[in-house]
Structures are given as C-alpha cells and as structure tokens.
Amino acid sequence: MAIVFHHDEAPNSLPAQNAVNLEDDDSAACQSYQGATMLSGICSLESLPIDMERLTVSPNTPREFEVATRHVRSRAAWISIAIVVMAIGLAWRLVPFGLNGFALKYGGSMLWAAMVYCLCAALLTHRSIAQTAGAAILIALGIELLRLYHESWLDAFRLTLPGALLLGRIFSPWNLVAYAIGIGMVALCEGLVGRQVRPG
Numbered sequence: 001m002a003i004v005f006h007h008d009e010a011p012n013s014l015p016a017q018n019a020v021n022l023e024d025d026d027s028a029a030c031q032s033y034q035g036a037t038m039l040s041g042i043c044s045l046e047s048l049p050i051d052m053e054r055l056t057v058s059p060n061t062p063r064e065f066e067v068a069t070r071h072v073r074s075r076a077a078w079i080s081i082a083i084v085v086m087a088i089g090l091a092w093r094l095v096p097f098g099l100n101g102f103a104l105k106y107g108g109s110m111l112w113a114a115m116v117y118c119l120c121a122a123l124l125t126h127r128s129i130a131q132t133a134g135a136a137i138l139i140a141l142g143i144e145l146l147r148l149y150h151e152s153w154l155d156a157f158r159l160t161l162p163g164a165l166l167l168g169r170i171f172s173p174w175n176l177v178a179y180a181i182g183i184g185m186v187a188l189c190e191g192l193v194g195r196q197v198r199p200g
Contacts, residue, residue, distance in 0.1 A: 073125040082118035085111060093165065106178040112165075113140050113182030121190070129194075133187040140179040147171040 089111035091097075092104070099107070117136040124132050147158075148171050157163040168175070 073121055075122050075125055078118050078122035078125075082115050082122060085115045085118055089115060090165070106174065109175050109178035110182035110185070113179035114186045116140055116179075117183045117186045129187050129191055133183050136183045137180065140183070141176065143167060144171060144175055144179070 089108055092099075092111055093108045113136065116139055117133065120132050120136045120139070124135060127135075143166075147168055154167075158167055158169045163169075
C-alpha cells in the first residue's frame, strides 16, 4: 500500500514540500498518527492546570501565570479610604466627643496607623496583605523611634498642630501596640472583603 500526500493534499500540520511516501508500512503510519494525537492532547486546553468553571489555579500552575492572575488593588479606592480615615482621625483628636484620655490618645494612634496602611496599599498595589502590613509597621515604628531624636527645629515642628498629628511628641511603647492593632484591623478587613468578592 502506498500513501502519498501531494502538494494540494498535504495536511496543515506538514509543510507542502514534505510529501510522505510510505511503501507497505502500516505500522509507521499508525505511529505517525499516534504521535500527532499525543501532541494534540498536550496542546489541548484540558491539559492546562486550570479549572475553567471557577478560574482557580492549581498548585502546578507556573509562577508567571499565578502572578498574572493575582488580585491588584485599586489605587484610587485606597486613597479615598485613606482620606476618610484621616478625616475620622482628625475629628477624633480635635472634636470634643467627651472621650477619656486613654481613648483619645491610643484611639487616635490606631486611626493614624490605619491611615498609614491605606497609603501603603495605595502605593503597593501588587503586594500581598502581609507585605503591605509589614511596610506600614516599619513606617510607624520608624516615626515612633524618631521621637527619641531631638533637634531644635524638629522639636519646634512637633509643637505645631501638623507636627503633633504627623510625628507626635513623646515616645511611648504603648503606641506601638496601638499601631499594630490599627494596621492589623485594616489588613483583616481587606482580607475578609477580598475573600467575599473572590469568585467561588
């Protein structure tokens, strides 16, 4: 038996100039067909590690695809949230709500740290919640430790209202606890909201 693919009958997977002429070789034809079938199966969509119904990624998915499908924050949304938290913090410190000294001081510190997280989330749109929280904690820790450094011009700025709100005046270890709580609460809220809006 002779199998000949002429120029006008050559399949799409073979170049037109490569005609195949197999003389009485059924096994070679079968092997060629099986090889083409295997290649088609490898390239088919079913072989990809993706659940098309839920659009979830399996553990065997290449890292490039995982990074490409990772959730990206909305910078405008987080800037808006930061402005809202800033407004609440200013009202907390300046409006006489009748709060006691403890709630006034450390509640304001929690709101300030929450604002720092929101600003970090607006800047680090592709980073994870843990990485964003870590950056916010480092910033809050650095500003708190800066209170131990004294220069005449820096102390004069701390005595102003913007300086007191941004940098504070007196170092307190309890402020670090308040910062951690404020940042942790916003990070937890982001994680819960992200879990609610994630499909499946």
